[in-house]
Amino acid sequence: MSERKIGDVILKAENISLSFGGVKALTNISLDVREHEIRAIIGPNGAGKSSMLNVINGVYHPQEGTITYRGEQRKDMDTNAAAQSGIARTFQNIALFSGMSVLDNIMTGRNLKIKSSFIEQALWIGRARREEMENRKVVEEIIDFLQLQHVRKTPVARLPYGIKKRVELARALAAEPNMLLLDEPMAGMNVEEKQDMCRFVLDTNDQFGTTIVLIEHDMGVVMDISDRVAVLDYGKKIGDGTPDEVRNNPEVIKAYLGAH
Numbered sequence: 001m002s003e004r005k006i007g008d009v010i011l012k013a014e015n016i017s018l019s020f021g022g023v024k025a026l027t028n029i030s031l032d033v034r035e036h037e038i039r040a041i042i043g044p045n046g047a048g049k050s051s052m053l054n055v056i057n058g059v060y061h062p063q064e065g066t067i068t069y070r071g072e073q074r075k076d077m078d079t080n081a082a083a084q085s086g087i088a089r090t091f092q093n094i095a096l097f098s099g100m101s102v103l104d105n106i107m108t109g110r111n112l113k114i115k116s117s118f119i120e121q122a123l124w125i126g127r128a129r130r131e132e133m134e135n136r137k138v139v140e141e142i143i144d145f146l147q148l149q150h151v152r153k154t155p156v157a158r159l160p161y162g163i164k165k166r167v168e169l170a171r172a173l174a175a176e177p178n179m180l181l182l183d184e185p186m187a188g189m190n191v192e193e194k195q196d197m198c199r200f201v202l203d204t205n206d207q208f209g210t211t212i213v214l215i216e217h218d219m220g221v222v223m224d225i226s227d228r229v230a231v232l233d234y235g236k237k238i239g240d241g242t243p244d245e246v247r248n249n250p251e252v253i254k255a256y257l258g259a260h
Contacts, residue, residue, distance in 0.1 A: 008034060008035060009035075010179070011067070014066050014067075015066070017029075017062055019063055024235050026055070028236070033211060040226035041215050042231050043232035046234070049215045056082075056087070056181060056213065057082040057083075057089050058077035058079040059079060061075075086176075088173070090165075090183060096156045098157035100156060101153050102167050103139065103152045106167065107135060109170070110175070139170075142170050146170050146173075148166060151163060161193075165193075177210060179212075180211070183215050184216060185216070186198070186216060187216075201214070228242060
């Protein structure tokens with residue numbers, strides 16, 4: 001990994017508890033994220049990892065606990081407020097517009113940057129024209145960065161799975177996020193696709209300075225690219241620290257690592 005300056009804590013989740021009916025998804029979980037780090041959340045299926053990401057970006061609202069992001073404390077995050085404050089997200093299941101081209105899918109990631117009115121956009125005048133040119137420039141840079149030039153005009157439905165996942169990453173990056181939440185970005189990939197995605201995640205963190213919170217099942221990937229790792233099991237946090245600390249934590253070995 002290249003040397004990066006990891007900064008202060010920018011997000012703090014404190015004593016988060018989340019239930020659906022009588023089922024506890026998260027119980028009294030606290031964790032923080034530092035600027036510019038790659039922060040992994042791991043655990044077996046059903047451990048609460050995606051629920052934790054959903055709390056961070058406002059999809060779920062916890063019954064207990066608080067989220068503090070860049071000094072602002074709130075009971076729960078609102079999805080729009082999260083996006084406006086620079087938090088972007090990819091999902092386990094690909095959520096792209098399959099009939100649209102790669103370029104047009106990535107352009108949708110610029111929606112928050114649009115300030116021109118509907119009339120300006122319809123007539124393509126004033127700010128709308130300037131914004132279109134600026135947005136296109138950013139998107140073309142991301143296409144180059146993620147090596148998607150050869151499929152830029154291809155409908156997403158015709159792409160192989162690994163490239164679709166890369167397009168979803170590109171759309172998230174188009175929003176120019178400060179923090180990027182990646183929910184199993186390498187699930188279902190072959191070895192070569194995983195290696196490519198690892199490189200792109202590291203390059204995003206390194207070149208753009210993007211803080212990354214990552215859920216991933218591949219322990220080799222997690223231990224290779226993460227600065228710190230939080231371990232969940234049945235909705236509770238059972239470990240937190242550097243990859244080496246987590247790897248040697250007896251409770252983690254028993255609950256997770258030892259199961260493989």
